[in-house]
Amino acid sequence: MGWLHTWAGVVLGALLFAVFWTGTLSVFDKEIDRWMMPETRLAATDRPSWPPLLDTARELAPDAPFWSFFLPSERVPVVRIFYRNSAGDFTFRDIEPRTGVLLPDAGTLAGTRFIFPFHYSLHLRWNDLGYWLVGLAGMATLVLLLSGVVIHRKIFMDFFTFRPDRKLPRSSLDLHNLTGVLALPFHFVMALSGLIIFFTIYFPTVVSIAYDGDRAAFNRDAFGSFQRDAAGVPGSLAPLDRMAAEATRIWGGEPPYFVRVWHPGDVSATVEMRRTVARSVDLNVDAVHFDAATGEVLRTHAAAPVVHVQRFIAGLHFIQFEHWPLRWIYFLLGLSGCVMIATGYIYWLETRRKRHAAQGLPGVRIVEGLTVGSVSGIVIATLTFFVTNRLLPFDTSFVGQDRAALEVWAFYLVWLVTFAHAWARHGRAWREQCWAIAGLAVLAVVLNAATTGDHLVRSLAHRHLWPVAGMDLLLLFGAAVALLTALRLARRGSAPGPSQDALKEAE
Amino acid sequence: MAGWLLLAGIVTAAYLGFVLLALAQARPWQRVSQAAPPTGIRRLALRTLGGLALLLSLVLCLVRDGPSFGALLWATAISIAAAAVVFTLTWRPAVLRPLAKMVAASGGGWRVTQRHDKPDDPLGAGRA
Numbered sequence: 001m002g003w004l005h006t007w008a009g010v011v012l013g014a015l016l017f018a019v020f021w022t023g024t025l026s027v028f029d030k031e032i033d034r035w036m037m038p039e040t041r042l043a044a045t046d047r048p049s050w051p052p053l054l055d056t057a058r059e060l061a062p063d064a065p066f067w068s069f070f071l072p073s074e075r076v077p078v079v080r081i082f083y084r085n086s087a088g089d090f091t092f093r094d095i096e097p098r099t100g101v102l103l104p105d106a107g108t109l110a111g112t113r114f115i116f117p118f119h120y121s122l123h124l125r126w127n128d129l130g131y132w133l134v135g136l137a138g139m140a141t142l143v144l145l146l147s148g149v150v151i152h153r154k155i156f157m158d159f160f161t162f163r164p165d166r167k168l169p170r171s172s173l174d175l176h177n178l179t180g181v182l183a184l185p186f187h188f189v190m191a192l193s194g195l196i197i198f199f200t201i202y203f204p205t206v207v208s209i210a211y212d213g214d215r216a217a218f219n220r221d222a223f224g225s226f227q228r229d230a231a232g233v234p235g236s237l238a239p240l241d242r243m244a245a246e247a248t249r250i251w252g253g254e255p256p257y258f259v260r261v262w263h264p265g266d267v268s269a270t271v272e273m274r275r276t277v278a279r280s281v282d283l284n285v286d287a288v289h290f291d292a293a294t295g296e297v298l299r300t301h302a303a304a305p306v307v308h309v310q311r312f313i314a315g316l317h318f319i320q321f322e323h324w325p326l327r328w329i330y331f332l333l334g335l336s337g338c339v340m341i342a343t344g345y346i347y348w349l350e351t352r353r354k355r356h357a358a359q360g361l362p363g364v365r366i367v368e369g370l371t372v373g374s375v376s377g378i379v380i381a382t383l384t385f386f387v388t389n390r391l392l393p394f395d396t397s398f399v400g401q402d403r404a405a406l407e408v409w410a411f412y413l414v415w416l417v418t419f420a421h422a423w424a425r426h427g428r429a430w431r432e433q434c435w436a437i438a439g440l441a442v443l444a445v446v447l448n449a450a451t452t453g454d455h456l457v458r459s460l461a462h463r464h465l466w467p468v469a470g471m472d473l474l475l476l477f478g479a480a481v482a483l484l485t486a487l488r489l490a491r492r493g494s495a496p497g498p499s500q501d502a503l504k505e506a507e
Numbered sequence: 508m509a510g511w512l513l514l515a516g517i518v519t520a521a522y523l524g525f526v527l528l529a530l531a532q533a534r535p536w537q538r539v540s541q542a543a544p545p546t547g548i549r550r551l552a553l554r555t556l557g558g559l560a561l562l563l564s565l566v567l568c569l570v571r572d573g574p575s576f577g578a579l580l581w582a583t584a585i586s587i588a589a590a591a592v593v594f595t596l597t598w599r600p601a602v603l604r605p606l607a608k609m610v611a612a613s614g615g616g617w618r619v620t621q622r623h624d625k626p627d628d629p630l631g632a633g634r635a
Contacts, residue, residue: 159529160525160532160534161593162594164597178590182586183586185586316579321576323576323580326579329587333586
């Protein structure tokens with residue numbers, strides 16, 4: 001089992017770290033959105049005001065086949081409308097919920113549209129390659145956790161053991177075991193639930209065999225989709241407030257979080273409402289469909305038992321519920337997963353460094369570059385993403401790329417540079433990248449204050465700016481950790497441990 | 508307010524639970540105390556009390572958040588509590604010294620157990 005754990009870890013660790021890191025950040029994706037989209041830093045509202053919202057929708061997308069409204073919540077103070085624009089592209093805008101005022105185009109993919117999708121798709125759309133790679137990472141996580149438990153010699157005796165004063169291989173192995181064992185239930189459930197969420201991709205036979213490939217029928221049964229064709233005759237729209245109240249009554253007091261008007265303005269228009277997912281772990285699929293003209297209930301949907309189980313498991317992973325202690329615990333446990341992967345790499349490197357140097361093997365050099373680039377490198381890339389967001393003016397465009405795309409380019413280019421830097425500077429790469437992390441994190445905080453005026457004193461004083469304050473505080477905390485790490489590495493001399501001498505000798 | 512108090516109770520109970528479980532093991536005990544690690548009935552008592560404290564934190568979780576959120580909160584919070592205990596043992600073992608003193612002082616018969624003690628693996632914990 002040892003070889004399996006070692007090889008799977010070394011080969012897939014970089015991919016795993018990217019998935020773990022972006023997954024950890026996705027816990028606060030909507031808070032990242034507030035930070036990166038200052039125009040959406042609004043005071044929260046319970047209830048949107050429908051007439052102005054519908055006016056805005058009519059103006060924005062008069063001929064759209066549907067309008068989808070995501071209603072404001074504790075973490076999102078805006079209404080987000082999705083629709084097909086005149087060119088037929090699926091698009092969205094944010095709207096002020098009470099006045100219907102259209103907020104300026106986001107100009108960034110921010111947390112929910114860059115970091116979160118990176119977590120499950122790596123933004124590799126070609127043939128669903130990204131999904132499959134992340135699926136591989138999920139399977140690998142399960143295999144690594146199980147084989148890790150098997151090869152762990154003293155799992156109970158070492159349960160409370162961490163010896164940072166020992167030599168690097170030992171102390172990193174302690175930390176690897178600690179984060180692996182103590183957070184084992186979390187990592188296991190996250191990896192497994194991640195696979196189960198995308199069962200229609202990883203196990204497409206569900207749809208192809210049970211439904212003969214009829215995805216619409218599958219969606220109808222599983223998720224309660226319901227549509228009827230447009231009649232082509234103009235019709236009216238009854239007050240949405242009343243329909244929302246009726247849906248809330250049906251769901252025992254829980255309001256809708258999502259409202260979709262199908263064929264708006266048509267006589268056979270329908271209104272679909274989805275029950276809030278904020279109040280239970282289960283990511284429910286409860287729906288009520290109304291006749292738009294009369295406001296009468298046409299159809300209600302609740303999950304079948306098997307879907308219910310799937311949605312509970314999905315809910316565990318997506319944490320769309322409102323529960324701040326759990327959100328922070330998920331964040332910490334996610335970080336512990338990142339530490340587990342990084343220390344696994346460090347252990348591998350430190351136990352082989354001398355031997356590889358003596359025998360002239362390139363393994364350590366290659367893997368060390370991979371480790372630095374995938375661990376501190378992706379952190380630098382993420383911080384660059386934030387800093388770029390605060391530096392580029394709203395309407396920037398460069399070689400045909402708009403601001404949102406430029407931020408993403410900055411992320412990938414800088415990430416690539418960190419790998420090059422790691423391979424070029426090997427022994428000193430850790431320290432130098434820690435300096436970069438500290439500098440960029442502080443810079444991000446300063447730029448946020450300078451460009452939006454929401455410095456910490458102000459953001460802490462206003463409840464609706466707490467997401468911004470939280471992000472700033474975590475950035476500063478991260479900067480402090482990176483700084484201390486850099487200083488410690490500097491005190492140790494370059495490169496971890498005594499092995500630098502061996503390396504020089506080999507050269 | 509009640510929610511935050513319960514949360515404090517959950518965290519405290521889980522932390523205390525792992526502290527007691529840790530003190531029942533030789534190596535963590537030796538970080539905290541000079542006395543011989545507890546054996547026999549005292550070790551059993553530590554483990555039982557530790558287990559009960561973890562159970563208490565589960566009950567508090569269920570009271571606070573109901574079955575689904577409560578179970579999830581407990582299952583994740585205990586990982587954090589266990590890590591907090593490890594870091595206490597590593598960097599601030601003195602914090603736990605009063606507790607170890609209480610354990611060491613609870614009842615007599617310490618000397619007898621001390622002689623049979625093998626510091627490396629007196630508990631057979633590796634086999635537990």
